[in-house]
Amino acid sequence: MSISTSCQQNFSKVFGRESLIVARSPGRVNLIGEHVDYQLGWVMPFAVDRYIECAAAALVEPEIRIWSSSIGGAPLRIALNDLRALDGSDSWANYVIGVVAKYAEAGVEVTGFESVIDGNLPLGAGLSSSAALEAVTALVVENVSGTAKSPSDRSKLCQAAEHDFAGVPCGLMDQLAVNHGRVGHALMIDCRDLTLTPLPLPEELSYVMVNSGVRHALADGEYAKRKADCEAAASMLEVTTLREATLPVVNAARESLGDRLYRRARHVVTENARVEHFAEALTSGNRTALGQLMAASHASLRDDYEVSCSELDLLVEMASRLGAVGSRMTGGGFGGCTINLVPRDDAARFCEDICRTYRETHGQSVEAFTVAPVDGAAIL
Ligand code: ADP
Numbered sequence: 032m033s034i035s036t037s038c039q040q041n042f043s044k045v046f047g048r049e050s051l052i053v054a055r056s057p058g059r060v061n062l063i064g065e066h067v068d069y070q071l072g073w074v075m076p077f078a079v080d081r082y083i084e085c086a087a088a089a090l091v092e093p094e095i096r097i098w099s100s101s102i103g104g105a106p107l108r109i110a111l112n113d114l115r116a117l118d119g120s121d122s123w124a125n126y127v128i129g130v131v132a133k134y135a136e137a138g139v140e141v142t143g144f145e146s147v148i149d150g151n152l153p154l155g156a157g158l159s160s161s162a163a164l165e166a167v168t169a170l171v172v173e174n175v176s177g178t179a180k181s182p183s184d185r186s187k188l189c190q191a192a193e194h195d196f197a198g199v200p201c202g203l204m205d206q207l208a209v210n211h212g213r214v215g216h217a218l219m220i221d222c223r224d225l226t227l228t229p230l231p232l233p234e235e236l237s238y239v240m241v242n243s244g245v246r247h248a249l250a251d252g253e254y255a256k257r258k259a260d261c262e263a264a265a266s267m268l269e270v271t272t273l274r275e276a277t278l279p280v281v282n283a284a285r286e287s288l289g290d291r292l293y294r295r296a297r298h299v300v301t302e303n304a305r306v307e308h309f310a311e312a313l314t315s316g317n318r319t320a321l322g323q324l325m326a327a328s329h330a331s332l333r334d335d336y337e338v339s340c341s342e343l344d345l346l347v348e349m350a351s352r353l354g355a356v357g358s359r360m361t362g363g364g365f366g367g368c369t370i371n372l373v374p375r376d377d378a379a380r381f382c383e384d385i386c387r388t389y390r391e392t393h394g395q396s397v398e399a400f401t402v403a404p405v406d407g408a409a410i411l
């Protein structure tokens with residue numbers, strides 16, 4: 032059964048009537064440019080063919096009623112005049128409530144609605160289910176309230192929701208990627224001025240995600256610490272963000288920055304340069320360079336930025352031994368997925384081999400699957 036069918040059927044079951052619209056958002060994976068969006072650097076994500084869908088219908092009552100197949104239980108009811116973050120097992124709803132609240136703050140007269148969320152995008156695996164949930168909610172809010180935002184304005188409202196309601200101080204990459212995705216392309220995004228350049232992805236490569244299945248508890252606190260380290264380094268270098276710094280500038284300040292801030296800053300400036308080189312290598316079809324840049328990105332995230340973990344390091348090493356063109360951790364780190372570029376006709380064998388080898392050497396199972404670049408979030 033397609034996600035849309037199951038989403039609409041669940042809507043009928045939960046709310047006892049037919050849904051009127053279905054919004055769909057892809058997840059995203061980042062090819063390169065990790066932990067630089069909040070320093071206004073360069074990133075290169077693409078929207079992936081794993082989705083969250085939201086079937087919805089407007090309500091006369093000034094409230095929202097939401098239910099997710101991933102959570103179950105009774106639908107949550109939230110009054111439009113009482114939009115605030117929820118705790119505990121209801122906290123998943125903060126991504127939805129936050130988006131509604133941000134549209135209201137932006138002056139949109141939000142109409143009540145009921146909605147059901149369904150999909151095949153794994154939660155918390157680094158494929159950005161959070162941005163996808165925000166995007167489908169935003170599209171539903173726009174539709175029932177009779178307003179339309181540009182994908183970039185929608186992305187900013189979604190980011191504000193994630194900051195203020197989910198408590199995650201994220202950059203803008205995830206929201207831009209799921210809202211602007213373009214089939215067959217990665218998006219090279221300049222997070223300083225939000226210029227998006229679609230880059231065609233080579234058809235002879237497959238994009239294989241390997242989900243380590245681990246999520247280390249320190250992830251959230253460490254994210255905020257990295258952000259604070261970057262801000263401290265930028266202030267010592269007398270720039271607004273590390274986007275304005277270069278490697279020679281960072282090297283010259285090595286002593287005054289001290290070891291930790293030096294390494295954090297070195298990651299950001301070298302990663303920004305790698306994104307530009309990656310774009311050139313994509314355009315010229317230079318597979319060796321793609322692989323080397325992904326390896327250097329992973330090493331920098333592991334050694335300088337310290338956001339990898341033993342499982343991800345092992346998967347990256349294994350991938351290169353098993354014939355990947357390139358492999359690196361992707362997303363926030365401390366678990367989640369690696370992204371692997373593999374020759375298309377070798378992808379099935381690669382998926383099988385990496386799962387088997389990891390199980391045999393590490394005693395744990397991992398999941399490997401291919402993703403393809405697709406269009407961004409839309410009402411179906
Ligand atoms: P990622 O964005 O990488 O998947 P996050 O931790 O940023 O990981 O976001 C995952 C959270 O988003 C989940 O823990 C849950 O609160 C919320 N979420 C995402 N998708 C859904 C869904 N389909 N139903 C309910 N909550 C969801």
Ligand code: MG
Nearest residue numbers: 159160161162
């Ligand atoms: Mg997320």
